[in-house]
Amino acid sequence: DVKVTQSSRYLVKRTGEKVFLECVQDMDHENMFWYRQDPGLGLRLIYFSYDVKMKEKGDIPEGYSVSREKKERFSLILESASTNQTSMYLCASSTGTGGMVEQFFGPGTRLTVL
Amino acid sequence: GEDVEQSLFLSVREGDSSVINCTYTDSSSTYLYWYKQEPGAGLQLLTYIFSNMDMKQDQRLTVLLNKKDKHLSLRIADTQTGDSAIYFCAESIGGYNKLIFGAGTRLAVHP
Numbered sequence: 001d002v003k004v005t006q007s008s009r010y011l012v013k014r015t016g017e018k019v020f021l022e023c024v025q026d027m028d029h030e031n032m033f034w035y036r037q038d039p040g041l042g043l044r045l046i047y048f049s050y051d052v053k054m055k056e057k058g059d060i061p062e063g064y065s066v067s068r069e070k071k072e073r074f075s076l077i078l079e080s081a082s083t084n085q086t087s088m089y090l091c092a093s094s095t096g097t098g099g100m101v102e103q104f105f106g107p108g109t110r111l112t113v114l
Numbered sequence: 115g116e117d118v119e120q121s122l123f124l125s126v127r128e129g130d131s132s133v134i135n136c137t138y139t140d141s142s143s144t145y146l147y148w149y150k151q152e153p154g155a156g157l158q159l160l161t162y163i164f165s166n167m168d169m170k171q172d173q174r175l176t177v178l179l180n181k182k183d184k185h186l187s188l189r190i191a192d193t194q195t196g197d198s199a200i201y202f203c204a205e206s207i208g209g210y211n212k213l214i215f216g217a218g219t220r221l222a223v224h225p
Contacts, residue, residue, distance in 0.1 A: 004156070031210055040122060042202060042217035043157075050210045090156055094211045100145045100164070101211040105156030 003027075004106040006091055012112045019078040021109050023091030030096030032074035033103065034058075034066060037088040049074055050096060081113045118216035120203050125222045132190040134219045136203030139184060143205040146179065147213065148188045151200040160201070161188070190221075198223045 007022035023032065031050050035043040035058075045058030047066040055066050063085060067075045074093075078085055088110050092103040120136040138146065144165050149157040163170045163177045163186070170177045176189040190197055200220050204213040 033212075035215075040217055042118075043215040045212065045214075048210060048212065056210070092156075096210070098209075098211075100162055101206075102159045103157075103211065103213060105158070107154070107156050 004091055004093055004104050006089075006106040006109050008109050009107065010110050010112075012114065013078075013081050014114055015082060017078075017081050017113075019081050019111065019113075021076040021078075021089055021091075021111070023074045023076070023093075023106055024072055025074075025093040025104070026072065027093065027104070028071065029093035029104075030071075031094045032068065033092040033094075034064075034074065034076045035090045035092065036060070037090055037108070043090065046076065081111075083113050085111065086113045087111060118203055118205055118214050120201075120216040120219050122217060123220050123222070125224065126193050128193060128195060128223055128225050130193055132188075132193045132197070132221055132223075134188045134190075134201050134203075134221065136186040136188075136216055137184055138186065138203070138205045138214075140205055140207050140214070141181070141184065143207060145206045146177075146186050147204040147206070148175075148177065149202040149204060149215075151202065151218070153199070157202060193221075193223050195223050195225075197221060 033048040034046045049068040065077045091106040094103045147162045148160045150160045174191045200218040203216040
């Protein structure tokens with residue numbers, strides 16, 4: 001069974017803090033993704049990575065950065081958390097091949113910034 | 115740019131059929147997907163359809179694709195309380211298996 005785990009289910013941080021969200025997958029997938037989920041907006045892609053040390057911006061990268069030093073781990077960093085970054089953050093992974101490819105999701109981290 | 119739209123809520127009676135609709139914009143999408151999110155969980159792939167098909171059936175699930183109108187629907191037959199969840203439509207775009215998701219339709223099943 002593919003497993004994608006996220007470091008925390010719930011996180012509360014203060015405005016201006018640096019926040020790290022970690023994601024680990026155990027299926028040797030090439031691609032990893034970070035989304036944020038907000039009611040009425042669905043999932044929006046923040047960043048994705050297609051290989052170690054490789055990253056691409058998604059639709060809403062402002063205020064975020066990422067790190068992928070090992071194939072199984074993809075970190076999302078909020079350099080200076082703000083209240084508008086309060087959201088559910090979902091990590092996903094998939095193989096790198098074309099055709100029909102399933103993205104496997106972690107359970108999510110609900111981040112509250114006060 | 116690419117966009118996927120779906121209605122936000124659907125309420126059905128247990129045992130009835132549910133139909134969730136979705137429209138997308140990228141006509142080059144090769145695959146279209148339905149994902150399900152149960153309360154407190156991440157998304158799970160429910161079913162998918164290849165763009166050269168117009169229908170796919172999988173047990174209680176039927177996916178219909180109208181490529182001309184860029185319209186995708188998911189029909190759940192004999193809807194059960196366990197089907198209560200948020201359903202996301204998604205289209206694949208570009209490389210690296212990127213997906214564009216709709217806002218999600220919250221399905222409520224009542225007795």
